[in-house]
Amino acid sequence: MNADQRQPFLTVVKGAPTDEELAALVTVLSAAASQQTGPASAGPLNRWGRPTDLHRQAWGMPTSYIHG
Incomplete structure (x- = not known):
C-alpha cells in the first residue's frame, strides 16, 4: 500500500x-x-502516613504483649 492509498489519520x-x-x-x-x-x-513506594496506619494497635502498651 503506498502513501496515496492509506486511510487519513x-x-x-x-x-x-x-x-x-x-x-x-x-x-x-x-x-x-x-x-x-x-x-x-x-x-519504592512511600507509604508514610497512610490512613490505615491510624487503625493499627500501638506497640509498647501493657496489652500489646499478651502471654498465654
Missing part, C-alpha cells in the same frame, strides 16, 4: 478548523500516543 466531520487548530490537535494527539503507559517511577 484525522478527518474533520463538522466545523471549519484553521490550519493552526488542526496542527495543535495533531500535536496533542501525537504526544498522547507516544507517552508511556507504565508507571512513571520504578522506585
